Amino acid sequence: MQDHKISFTGTEDYIASKELQNSVNVAVALGRPLLIKGEPGTGKTMLAQSIADGLGKKLLIWNIKSTTKAKDGLYIYDTVQRLYDSQFGDHDVSDIRHYIKMGRLGEAFLASVQVVLLIDEIDKADLEFPNDLLWELDVMNFNIPETGETVHARHRPIVVITSNAEKELPDAFLRRCIFHYIAFPDAAMMSDIIAVHYPDLEQKLLDEALAAFYWLRGIGSLQKKPSTSELLDWVQALTVGGISPEQIGEELPFLGVLLKKDHDFTTVLQRLHNEGAQAKPASRFPHLR
Numbered sequence: 001m002q003d004h005k006i007s008f009t010g011t012e013d014y015i016a017s018k019e020l021q022n023s024v025n026v027a028v029a030l031g032r033p034l035l036i037k038g039e040p041g042t043g044k045t046m047l048a049q050s051i052a053d054g055l056g057k058k059l060l061i062w063n064i065k066s067t068t069k070a071k072d073g074l075y076i077y078d079t080v081q082r083l084y085d086s087q088f089g090d091h092d093v094s095d096i097r098h099y100i101k102m103g104r105l106g107e108a109f110l111a112s113v114q115v116v117l118l119i120d121e122i123d124k125a126d127l128e129f130p131n132d133l134l135w136e137l138d139v140m141n142f143n144i145p146e147t148g149e150t151v152h153a154r155h156r157p158i159v160v161i162t163s164n165a166e167k168e169l170p171d172a173f174l175r176r177c178i179f180h181y182i183a184f185p186d187a188a189m190m191s192d193i194i195a196v197h198y199p200d201l202e203q204k205l206l207d208e209a210l211a212a213f214y215w216l217r218g219i220g221s222l223q224k225k226p227s228t229s230e231l232l233d234w235v236q237a238l239t240v241g242g243i244s245p246e247q248i249g250e251e252l253p254f255l256g257v258l259l260k261k262d263h264d265f266t267t268v269l270q271r272l273h274n275e276g277a278q279a280k281p282a283s284r285f286p287h288l289r
């Protein structure tokens with residue numbers, strides 16, 4: 001029987017808001033897939049690892065590509081190997097079961113203990129993909145027509161599904177999931193996130209970096225706003241580059257770590273140029289705390 005007392009509160013290396021903790025725990029308690037959306041780099045993929053670590057379970061990752069079919073996640077019948085063995089090997093090729101290989105969902109079903117299954121970036125696949133998975137995720141079993149066997153989930157896996165909203169997901173699919181949108185962290189939460197990655201960061205450098213970062217994100221006309229992952233990279237670049245807190249206000253170093261579009265570079269440099277005439281460099285970005 002499943003232990004209903006276990007609850008997720010984040011992990012040492014992953015900061016989860018109270019709302020996110022609640023969504024995870026509701027999904028686990030109801031045995032429903034947890035569908036996670038949010039800007040790129042806001043910790044959707046990392047969440048699955050954190051749930052697995054926090055609940056002491058193994059994580060299985062199914063990375064979805066544009067060509068992935070739902071059936072690939074159940075099992076694959078390796079006809080090529082069978083043909084090869086029939087011609088060159090001394091294997092018994094009459095038993096098809098030897099050539100049935102479980103996909104990630106199949107593996108999760110057959111695991112001897114409950115696992116966390118991450119279906120990462122479901123919106124990369126075609127529109128039929130989520131619909132094709134509905135049945136298996138609902139009833140937790142599937143048939144293998146080649147052998148006539150049915151694979152039943154020994155333990156209902158904790159299913160985490162991420163989407164970057166490149167495509168809308170079908171209503172019938174959405175109805176079965178618990179949905180959570182990871183809101184972009186505010187400065188206080190962001191400083192906790194940075195602290196788990198860089199516990200020894202100098203407070204003044206952190207304050208200046210956060211001020212500059214949220215100032216950048218506040219520029220409405222950016223084509224691609226920098227996200228958590230870019231901020232973490234930037235903090236690392238600042239540290240490795242030996243940048244002082246004052247220099248951040250003066251020159252916004254390593255801007256290419258934060259901005260990835262030519263247009264955004266031009267916009268920001270123009271802003272800095274215009275505002276620089278009025279503001280002292282050290283107080284250029286409004287402080288957050």
Ligand SMILES: Nc1ncnc2c1ncn2[C@@H]1O[C@H](COP(=O)(O)OP(=O)(O)OP(=O)(O)O)[C@@H](O)[C@H]1O
Nearest residue numbers: 013014015039040041042043044045046193228229
């Ligand atoms: N809440 C958080 N706590 C700790 N680290 C975080 C958090 N959110 C994001 N990060 C860090 O940010 C980076 C990006 O996270 P992740 O890859 O999970 O984002 P994502 O939402 O899956 O991005 P994408 O949409 O591009 O796949 C990782 O290094 C992760 O450790």
Ligand SMILES: [Mg+2]
Nearest residue numbers: 044045046162
């Ligand atoms: Mg991801």
